[in-house]
Structures are given as C-alpha cells and as structure tokens.
Amino acid sequence: xxxSADGGGRGFEAHLGLFIRVKxxxxxxxxxxxxxxxxxLFLYATVATLLLLSVQLCFLRAQQTxxxxxxxSDWDALxxxxxxxxxxxxTEAWSKDPSVLGVGSTAEPPDKVAINDKCRDLKALxxxxxxxxxxxxxDVAELYEGWSIVSTKITEDNEQVTYPNVSAYHxxxxxxxxxxxxxxxxxDVDFQRNGYEWEFNIQFDAGLYxxxxxxxxxxxxxxxxxxxxxxxxxxxxxxxxxxVSKALLKERFGELGTARVLVAxxxxxxxxGSWGTWAHAFDPQHPGCxxxxxWGTCGPENDRGSDFADVMPNDSLEPPSGGWWEDWxxxxxxxxxxxxxxxxxxxxxxxxxxEIAAGIIIAIIVAIIVAYYMLKRKT
Ligand SMILES: [Ca+2]
Ligand SMILES: [Ca+2]
Ligand SMILES: [Ca+2]
Ligand SMILES: [Ca+2]
Numbered sequence: 104x105x106x107s108a109d110g111g112g113r114g115f116e117a118h119l120g121l122f123i124r125v126k127x128x129x130x131x132x133x134x135x136x137x138x139x140x141x142x143x144l145f146l147y148a149t150v151a152t153l154l155l156l157s158v159q160l161c162f163l164r165a166q167q168t169x170x171x172x173x174x175x176s177d178w179d180a181l182x183x184x185x186x187x188x189x190x191x192x193x194t195e196a197w198s199k200d201p202s203v204l205g206v207g208s209t210a211e212p213p214d215k216v217a218i219n220d221k222c223r224d225l226k227a228l229x230x231x232x233x234x235x236x237x238x239x240x241x242d243v244a245e246l247y248e249g250w251s252i253v254s255t256k257i258t259e260d261n262e263q264v265t266y267p268n269v270s271a272y273h274x275x276x277x278x279x280x281x282x283x284x285x286x287x288x289x290x291d292v293d294f295q296r297n298g299y300e301w302e303f304n305i306q307f308d309a310g311l312y313x314x315x316x317x318x319x320x321x322x323x324x325x326x327x328x329x330x331x332x333x334x335x336x337x338x339x340x341x342x343x344x345x346x347v348s349k350a351l352l353k354e355r356f357g358e359l360g361t362a363r364v365l366v367a368x369x370x371x372x373x374x375x376g377s378w379g380t381w382a383h384a385f386d387p388q389h390p391g392c393x394x395x396x397x398w399g400t401c402g403p404e405n406d407r408g409s410d411f412a413d414v415m416p417n418d419s420l421e422p423p424s425g426g427w428w429e430d431w432x433x434x435x436x437x438x439x440x441x442x443x444x445x446x447x448x449x450x451x452x453x454x455x456x457x458e459i460a461a462g463i464i465i466a467i468i469v470a471i472i473v474a475y476y477m478l479k480r481k482t
C-alpha cells in the first residue's frame with residue numbers, strides 16, 4: 104500500500120492488484136471489514152485464476168493426440184506440419200476440361216467441372232505416428248456438400264453397384280525392398296523401374312451413403328484388402344483423416360522405419376461387371392467407355408491405363424503425366440519420404456500470443472465473477 108504525505112489532509116491509497124482507491128483523510132475512517140473482504144476477493148481471484156490456467160494447460164496436454172472424428176483442427180492445435188505441400192491448380196488439363204469430362208456415363212455438368220476439379224486437386228499430406236498408430240491427413244483444394252454422393256447401376260453381372268463420380272484417392276507405401284510392381288484399380292503405373300515397389304496402398308473415395316462415408320481400405324500385393332475403420336471427412340477444411348494400426352503393419356513388414364509415399368487423385372469411372380465390378384479409373388483418352396479403363400473394351404488393347412488427375416510429389420512420374428501416352432509406360436521416379444517411428448513426443452501444443460492472452464483474460468474474468476459472488480454471499 105502507498106500513502107501520500109502531503110499533510111493537507113488529502114491523500115491516496117493504491118492497493119496493489121486489481122483495486123485503486125482514492126480517499127480523503129478527513130473522511131470517516133476506512134471500513135476495515137470492507138478492505139479485509141476486498142483483500143480476500145483479490146486472494147480468491149488469484150487462486151481461481153491459477154487454478155483455471157492449470158486446468159487449461161492440463162487440457163492442452165491431454166490433447167496431444169489426434170482423434171479421428173472428421174475435425175482436423177486437432178492436427179493444427181498440435182502444430183503438426185505437412186510432410187508434403189502441393190500447389191493448388193496443378194491438376195492435369197483434362198481434369199478441368201468440360202469437353203472431356205462432359206462425355207459418357209460419368210459425365211460432369213459443365214458448371215460442375217471447375218468445383219469437381221478442386222476435389223481432385225491435392226493440397227497437402229500429413230503423416231504423424233505414435234507407438235500404436237500411423238495417422239494420415241490429406242487436404243485437397245476444396246470439397247463441397249454433396250461432392251461424393253454415389254450413383255447406382257446394374258452391371259453386366261446383374262449386380263447392383265454404387266459408385267461416386269468426382270474423385271478417389273490412392274496412397275502407395277513402399278516400406279522395404281521388393282513388393283508390388285503395378286499400380287491398382289486400373290491406374291497403371293510402373294513402380295519397379297526405380298525400385299519403389301509398394302507393400303500396401305490405401306484407397307478411398309469417401310462415397311456418401313446416406314449419412315455415412317465409405318471407408319478406405321488397405322490393399323496388399325496379393326490384392327487382399329483390410330478396411331480402415333477410423334476415418335473422417337472434414338468438409339469445412341476439405342480434409343480427410345484416418346489412422347492405421349502399426350501392429351498390423353509390423354506383423355506384415357517388420358519394424359517400421361522410413362517409408363516412401365506416393366499420393367494420387369483419380370476420377371472414378373463406371374463399374375463394369377464381368378471381371379471387375381469396382382469403379383475403374385476414368386480414362387481421359389476414352390471417356391464414356393463401359394467400365395472406362397477396362398482392358399481392351401475401349402480403344403486399343405494396350406490403351407488400358409488411366410491418368411492421375413494430380414500427384415504428390417509433383418516429380419513422381421516419368422514421362423510427365425497428362426499427355427497422349429499410356430500410363431502403363433510411365434514410371435515412378437520419386438516418392439515422399441516419411442518416418443514411421445513415433446513422433447508423438449516430439450509434438451508440442453503451439454499457441455499464438457493472442458490465444459494465450461485470450462485464455463488469461465477469460466480465466467481472470469471467470470475468477471473475478473466467482474470471487475465477487477463469494478464476497479457478496481459473505482457481506
Ligand atoms: Ca480430428
Ligand atoms: Ca495440387
Ligand atoms: Ca517395396
Ligand atoms: Ca501435384
């Protein structure tokens with residue numbers, strides 16, 4: 104407490120903390136009980152502020168993991184950076200061309216081509232690991248409500264199948280020497296030329312079945328598959344998140360170290376039936392063919408591949424994709440290198456100064472309100 108000594112009978116008292124009071128010494132004596140109460144209020148406020156800040160910090164600490172819930176803000180809160188960032192707008196020319204995409208059974212209305220192209224436009228890959236899980240997040244340029252609504256058809260085998268039409272995604276993982284040379288789902292690219300044979304790939308199209316999204320699956324070189332149950336779509340942030348059991352991977356491939364990853368987006372074709380009822384990849388050279396990219400059913404026999412709309416990394420294919428050649432003849436020349444060892448303990452919550460200031464202000468306001476009511480009750 105500070106006191107003036109002006110001798111004029113007037114002075115001031117300044118109490119450290121939240122309260123400053125000016126008084127006249129000629130006034131009646133200070134109400135000691137009130138000052139005691141105010142000091143108590145200050146004490147309560149301080150203790151409550153510290154308690155609230157501790158709770159906030161504990162909450163942040165508890166948040167140091169990712170929840171697969173269709174909300175990728177937890178990735179950002181943990182400060183996890185992409186392992187690869189891709190330009191927006193770098194999809195192949197056909198992916199933006201209504202004269203190509205407006206033809207055939209998977210035709211897109213001309214006014215939808217630009218927005219559908221953004222669903223195929225890859226933006227970033229995140230991979231983050233703890234002891235148990237490998238977490239994957241993929242961002243695209245823009246998703247929109249209804250982008251993944253499925254179509255239905257009866258195939259040659261009299262089977263009713265459903266398929267989305269706008270975009271699907273493949274992630275190829277090369278973990279160890281050897282593996283699978285060819286690509287999958289008729290997007291044929293040669294992984295062998297430069298030794299990138301894959302051990303598993305993940306495929307998904309997030310087809311919307313009522314309120315539920317279709318789950319991704321892992322595919323292995325023997326073409327067996329395992330569904331990935333933990334999957335979410337963050338429509339607002341145009342992101343997908345999922346996690347894969349590391350125990351499952353270790354069981355098949357041993358200890359996990361460095362992996363090489365290639366990510367691609369494709370436009371799904373129409374399921375054909377006969378030897379395959381899945382949605383083949385759309386073939387921009389022959390739009391509208393039954394089954395789109397099925398072997399020999401459309402165009403020359405050797406024209407059986409289809410083009411990726413976008414890839415990460417950008418220098419992953421040779422010759423450059425998008426031209427009038429067969430993808431079968433193109434080779435994988437580069438992949439994204441990621442570490443699958445646990446990275447959880449390395450991540451720390453990152454808060455901006457504005458967030459820290461906001462947290463402190465909220466804590467103080469709440470503490471003052473609580474202390475005020477406690478004081479009021481006592482007086
Ligand atoms: Ca999440
Ligand atoms: Ca892109
Ligand atoms: Ca391999
Ligand atoms: Ca790209």
